[in-house]
Amino acid sequence: MTRINKLATCLLLLISLALSITANANATESETTNAPVNEEDFHWEVDVGLLLKHSQTLIDGLKYESSDADLDLWLSGGAYYKNFFIESTPRMGRPITIGYTLKRTKDIQFNLITGTWFGPIREDQQKDTHILDGIKNRNPSLEAGIEMSYRFDEVNLNIRMLHDILSEHNGSLLSVNVSKAFYTKTMMILPTIGLSYLSENAVDYYYGIDEDEATPTRPVYQPSGTWVASLHLYLERPLSETWSVISTAGYFTVGDSLSNSPIVQHDYGYNISVGVLRVF
Template sequence: MRLVFTLLSSLILSLPAFAELEGKRPKPEGWFYGIGVGFSESIYKGDRNRVIPIPGIGYIGERFNLLGPFVSYELYENGPFDANAKLAVRFDGYDADDSDFLKGMKDRDRSLDGGFSLGLQREDIARLELEYMHDTLSHHKGSETSIQLSRQFNKGPFFFVPEVSAHYLNQKLVDYYYGVEQNEATLERGRYEGRSGWNYRADLNFSTPILFGGFTRLDLGYIWYSNSITYSPIVDQTEGYNIRFAYTRFF
């Protein structure tokens, strides 16, 4: 189920990119629907990778966006600057029965993070965004701060967006999702207390609004995990990738 929601988030987040085409067309508004498929590697030992088809639905308004498990509200916009309040489901975590290696661990639950973002959009250069999100349900009790730089290129109706981002995960978040408590430790799975660290991502998105009366997008992503995560005995990946395809259109 965790992977289902992760892929759904990627699908429904494809439409806002269409809504921000650097002023090349009016921002679309209203309800939309779509479907997508994605592949994502699991970072946890013994947890298999899956390919899953996902349906999606959401709403884009003048200031308010409801994108499945993601909500945002524009607080401020003036020229190239903008500020937004956000709520987002955090999809990290696992069930102990996801793999034989995780048996005996407590489940690590998804949570609902809330926070804000500050953006600077220079149409002739790039978009810079700073975001801070904190646990609102007291599951991981931690926070994530990220900075992202992206640039959009277009060739006719085809759009290409390379993105690079850095994500600082604080100690509480890392320890909750990747730590091993004393009562969970075994001979193969030692006690481990997570520390804060940085994850780094590189993404490349291809999109076009000309196919089948809707919006089509292909995402290619790669992540480098912090040592504070990869040193965990329940983790067997230092890097990972994901591939997603999505199609959305308005009602």
């Protein structure tokens, strides 16, 4: 019940912040991804923002965890040339992606993609804890695979099947995300729900404990594959043709195989932010 209360509080605060801002501009449709205006032309679009962000991660006391509130740079958009693209879509909680479109129709699209889906875990990231003392570095890798995007009744379905191509963790992941934009006269509301499966190799590399890392308080741990469920909410309220106020909230929860790791203190994480966005 505690996790549900935290999520509800974050979402209510986010909506309250957005609704309290007055503006007369109309919301515009801005959630389209990897679709150039003309396949023969180079096309780019960039939105830059500055947000005040509060977050919690699975591991307490890391330097990149915002225990209070920190300023965070927001960069969304992409560059497109024919079937190639590089894209950042934080509106939907996705990492920077490089890709090539294999097939595109009105409702469905297939891409070859690559990006980094796992962040590093290192002893030198500690700020207020010693839980990572003596562990080997868990480094980010580069995952690649195929992505399918399907649009029906204004609902966007995105499926990704990826595998580590740098042999860092030798794992795989499967993710399914569903999103739908809602519009009022002055606001865009974009919720996204997701479910991912992380293979045993990936979970073991980042959250397992080898014999040479074990201590009396940190036993050997060999996890199995597990799931991650997520919810992301993006609100945008234009102030003019180029400026908007935005708010975001994200929440995720993980399976027992990951949350039972000796280096993990929480089985969920969240973030909430509010700021301004400039469209170029």
